[in-house]
Amino acid sequence: MNLPIVVIGAGPVGLAAAAHLHERDLPFTVLEAGDGPAAAVRQWEHVRLFSPWRYDIDAAARRLLADAGWVEPDLDVLPTGAQLGADYLQPLADLPVLKPHIRYSARVVAVTRQGLDRVRTAGREATPFLVRLADGTDLLARAVIDASGTWNTPNVLGAAGIPAHGETTAAGFVDHALPDVLGADRDRYAGKRTLVVGAGHSAATTLLALAELVEQQPGTSVVWAIRSGSPDRTYGGEAADALPARGALGSRLRVHVEAGTIELLTGFAVHAVTPVPDGGVQVSDGTRTVTVDRIVAATGYRPDHSFVSELRLDLDPVLGSTRALAPLIDPNEHSCGTVPPHGVDELAHPEPGFYAIGVKSYGRAPTFLLATGYEQARSVAAALAGDWTAARDVQLDLPETGVCNSSQPLESDRIEGSGGCCGTTAEQAPASSRGLATGIAGGLLSTPLPLVQVAAQGSDGQAGGCCG
Ligand SMILES: Cc1cc2nc3c(=O)[nH]c(=O)nc-3n(C[C@H](O)[C@H](O)[C@H](O)COP(=O)(O)OP(=O)(O)OC[C@H]3O[C@@H](n4cnc5c(N)ncnc54)[C@H](O)[C@@H]3O)c2cc1C
Numbered sequence: 001m002n003l004p005i006v007v008i009g010a011g012p013v014g015l016a017a018a019a020h021l022h023e024r025d026l027p028f029t030v031l032e033a034g035d036g037p038a039a040a041v042r043q044w045e046h047v048r049l050f051s052p053w054r055y056d057i058d059a060a061a062r063r064l065l066a067d068a069g070w071v072e073p074d075l076d077v078l079p080t081g082a083q084l085g086a087d088y089l090q091p092l093a094d095l096p097v098l099k100p101h102i103r104y105s106a107r108v109v110a111v112t113r114q115g116l117d118r119v120r121t122a123g124r125e126a127t128p129f130l131v132r133l134a135d136g137t138d139l140l141a142r143a144v145i146d147a148s149g150t151w152n153t154p155n156v157l158g159a160a161g162i163p164a165h166g167e168t169t170a171a172g173f174v175d176h177a178l179p180d181v182l183g184a185d186r187d188r189y190a191g192k193r194t195l196v197v198g199a200g201h202s203a204a205t206t207l208l209a210l211a212e213l214v215e216q217q218p219g220t221s222v223v224w225a226i227r228s229g230s231p232d233r234t235y236g237g238e239a240a241d242a243l244p245a246r247g248a249l250g251s252r253l254r255v256h257v258e259a260g261t262i263e264l265l266t267g268f269a270v271h272a273v274t275p276v277p278d279g280g281v282q283v284s285d286g287t288r289t290v291t292v293d294r295i296v297a298a299t300g301y302r303p304d305h306s307f308v309s310e311l312r313l314d315l316d317p318v319l320g321s322t323r324a325l326a327p328l329i330d331p332n333e334h335s336c337g338t339v340p341p342h343g344v345d346e347l348a349h350p351e352p353g354f355y356a357i358g359v360k361s362y363g364r365a366p367t368f369l370l371a372t373g374y375e376q377a378r379s380v381a382a383a384l385a386g387d388w389t390a391a392r393d394v395q396l397d398l399p400e401t402g403v404c405n406s407s408q409p410l411e412s413d414r415i416e417g418s419g420g421c422c423g424t425t426a427e428q429a430p431a432s433s434r435g436l437a438t439g440i441a442g443g444l445l446s447t448p449l450p451l452v453q454v455a456a457q458g459s460d461g462q463a464g465g466c467c468g
Contacts, residue, residue, distance in 0.1 A: 003142040005027065013377055016061055018030050023060050037093035037102070037104075038085040041084055046180040047081050048078050051370065053075045053079055056371075112130050114140060118309075118310045155300045164271055166272050173273070176297055177296070177298040190219075192294055194294045201249070207256070224262050224265065268288065302320065308356075314349050316363065321362055331366055347379075353384075355376075357376040
């Protein structure tokens with residue numbers, strides 16, 4: 001089949017897939033809904049990554065960029081989302097070997113097999129994929145790599161996973177995770193009362209920004225609602241946490257809560273959201289009601305499988321990743337995001353030639369990392385080229401020292417020191433230790449996750465912790 005491989009999404013992982021496909025001499029087309037590369041990353045451009053540059057750049061992309069004279073950023077610096085876009089992803093997408101193969105404003109609305117619905121088996125494997133765009137254009141493809149992310153499908157406020165009563169009507173009062181509270185979005189929060197819902201890293205980041213705004217702008221106030229009975233999981237290990245920035249984040253949050261700058265509501269599962277006639281919105285858990293001007297829903301993300309629902313997918317019933325990947329990333333088990341290397345075999349569906357990679361591959365698990373996605377892209381591209389040896393030789397260059405260094409105190413944009421997770425150095429770190437908790441609980445889980453008691457205590461027998 002001399003058709004191109006379609007890559008859905010020009011985010012970091014979709015573009016990495018394009019770079020690997022180019023290196024493999026495979027024809028490809030990247031379809032991106034936004035009007036430029038990294039459309040999702042640009043939405044959180046004011047947020048600083050917790051991984052330094054060395055873990056944010058794909059190897060094939062680096063080779064292509066280097067050939068074009070690109071000057072690599074300081075690998076120990078933590079870029080912002082804006083820098084990731086401007087200094088890496090935009091130049092990558094603009095490379096003459098990639099640019100002609102990327103189509104912007106090209107939203108994929110459906111993927112199927114040409115002339116075959118999900119039920120038809122005969123001749124399936126030899127039948128091209130049909131990819132439909134929002135403007136009605138149909139494209140044929142020999143394989144499809146879905147790197148469309150999860151940014152556009154945030155979780156709802158409703159604690160049961162469905163919208164709270166009135167949530168849809170009250171949508172105008174709700175912002176999704178990580179608004180630029182101290183920058184572009186300041187006016188929406190200054191002098192206002194804001195409710196932040198969620199217990200993950202995103203909630204903590206927004207709460208700290210709002211606490212700063214409280215000091216700067218009289219009349220600003222902050223309420224924080226979590227489903228669990230205690231904020232300890234969000235505070236994390238604090239000083240005992242081997243991930244320093246997470247520890248610092250938790251400590252700073254605790255100080256604000258204890259000082260009353262942030263008003264905490266524990267055991268608060270959002271049940272109803274009701275706009276009030278004279279402005280503002282009431283949020284209720286069925287027994288308690290809080291009235292605020294704005295709500296920030298930092299409740300995590302979920303994958304959108306609807307546009308690939310005519311394909312034969314083998315999805316884990318809990319996470320919505322592949323079933324093979326789920327046990328490796330289940331946040332109920334893997335509190336620190338430790339993930340063994342994985343590639344094409346763990347990403348395969350019963351539909352030959354279709355793979356979801358990048359943050360979408362993790363479904364609802366909140367611990368995805370770019371480095372993981374780049375290895376997925378390499379492995380899948382190798383498999384599509386028929387190089388199964390390379391495809392199955394999965395590796396992940398993410399030593400624990402990077403994990404921990406990448407969580408420097410928030411005010412720092414630079415990696416200092418060499419102490420690894422649990423005090424190991426890169427050399428000492430076991431090769432199988434992977435990952436970083438992008439949000440630990442990620443605001444996704446209703447049941448408490450184990451505290452990440454890394455370092456001092458040693459293993460408590462729990463699987464998959466940073467030191468576990
Ligand atoms: C605030 C924040 C900070 C993070 N920090 C780090 C970090 O420090 N280190 C780390 O390793 N990871 C980090 N992550 C996690 C992860 O690496 C990022 O989410 C990353 O952007 C995922 O890349 P991706 O290419 O899989 O998806 P995305 O970046 O979401 O890209 C998906 C692309 O697909 C496009 N798209 C979506 N639907 C369609 C469609 N139907 N048709 C066509 N195009 C479509 C989107 O417009 C988008 O451009 C962070 C995530 C967030 C949200």
